[in-house]
Amino acid sequence: KKCTVIDGKIVFENVLNAVKKDVDAWVEQGNRRPCLTALTAGYDPSSMSYVKIKKKAAKFVGIHCDIVELTSGHNDDDIIRIIQRLNKSESVDGILVQLPLYPHNKELVVCDAVHHSKDVDGTSSSSMGNLCNNKDFFAPCTSLAVHYILDSIRGVDFCGKHAVVIGRSKHVGLPIAMLLHSSERKGDIRGFNMTTSIAHRHTPSKLLSELCESADVLVSAAGVPGLVKSDMVKAGAVVIDVGITKVEDPKTGKCLFKGDVDFAEVKKKAMYLTSVPGGVGPVTVGMLMKNVLKAAKLHATTRDVATPLDDQEQSDKS
Ligand code: ADP
Incomplete structure (x- = not known):
């Protein structure tokens, strides 16, 4: 059977159109427009361009998006103070810390300051804990994108099948493996019950x-171009390429983005395959928009949000 190349840009457009419809309905019911605030380190060009893409998507779906540009003068405490203010703000639904920050910033310490009810990128320790405990809060957007792509494949029962995830990073490989191996869960995310192996450096x-050769689903998130060759891929497998590495074209000197998978060769063996660029990347942005709307609904319906006077502020006062 011929390989189906999953077009991430089309999935992205479908997701955005669906979120736009939901946002319109939400606002029509009399609710305030959902709002995302993104913090970004102004020095990093790729970080800036990711934030721009997210802002454009937000505009399309009708989500308000503010950008806080951090400078090298911001230390961790400064950023945490900004985040604490956003946690308490009634007009902010989602807070996104666009990584990488400056080299002197401790990313996990900063990410952990985001309240779990606003952690739309799912990168804090409490979000990771919620994910492991099958609680319905926010999973990292890349893992949601892989989940969404697999979920949209019809006629394949993944239960019990073998999944291999290459890469164990806290924001990418690990949460992908969490969603693939886990059982039924609450809310809109259902685990795949797959027998899941994690490979790393x-x-x-x-x-x-050997692991890859027996994988029914192979997800590569290593950031090593050419790592996954066709002789490692089982015939009829689903191959999702999450790796994205900036390389220089030796002929033109222009910069291009390469995935981990040898696309042309693997296409001859896989049943479903994603490309880089144009695969998982755009879908990730769609998942972020879904999460912001989810956060807005959460804030309107539950009390499990950062209260205007939190513990930190109480202890500051005493
Ligand atoms: P990302 O944020 O995209 O996951 P990282 O650079 O943080 O990227 O993580 C890369 C992951 O890929 C690490 O978990 C690392 O162990 C894994 N990795 C790197 N090189 C290889 C390799 N040659 N084979 C298998 N895994 C690898």
């Missing part, structure tokens, strides 16, 4: 090949 290449 210490996995010997022979073992990596």
Whole structure:
């Protein structure tokens, strides 16, 4: 059977159109427009361009998007203070810390300051804990994108099948593996019940090949161009390429983005395959928009949000 290349840009457009419809209905019911605030380190060009893409998507779906540009003068405490203010703000639904920050900033310390009810990128320790405990809050957007793409494949029962995730980073590989292996969960995210292996930089290449050869679903998030060759791929597998590495074209000197998967060769063996660019990346932005709307609804319906006077402020006063 011929390989189906999943077009992430089309999935992205479909997701955005659906979110736009939901946002319109939400606002029509008399609710305030959902609002996302993104913090970004102004020095990093790719970080800036990701934020711009997110802002454009937000505009399309009708989500208000503010950008806070951080400078090298912001230390962790300064950023945490900004985040605490946003946690308490009644007009902010989602807070996004666009990584990387400046080298002197401790990313996890900063991400952990985001209240779990506003952590639309799912990167804080409490969001990771919620994900592991099957609680319905926010999972990292890349893991949601992989989940969404697999979920949209019809006629394949993933339960019990073998999934291999290459990469174990806290924001990408690990949460992907969490969603693939887990059982039924609450809310809009359903685990896939897959038998899931995690490979990483210490996995010997022979073992990596053996694991991949038996994978019904192979997700690569290593950031190593050409890592996944066609002889490692099982015929009829679903191959999702999450790796994205900036390389220079040796002929033109222009910069391009490369995935982990040898696309042309793997296409001859896989049943479903995503490309880089134009695969998982755009879908990730769609998932962020979904999460912001979800956060807005959460804030309107529950009390589990950062209260205007939180513990920190109480102790500051005493
Ligand atoms: P990302 O944020 O996209 O996941 P990171 O650079 O943080 O990227 O993580 C890369 C992951 O890929 C790490 O978990 C690392 O162990 C894994 N990795 C890197 N090189 C290889 C390799 N050759 N084989 C298997 N895994 C690898």
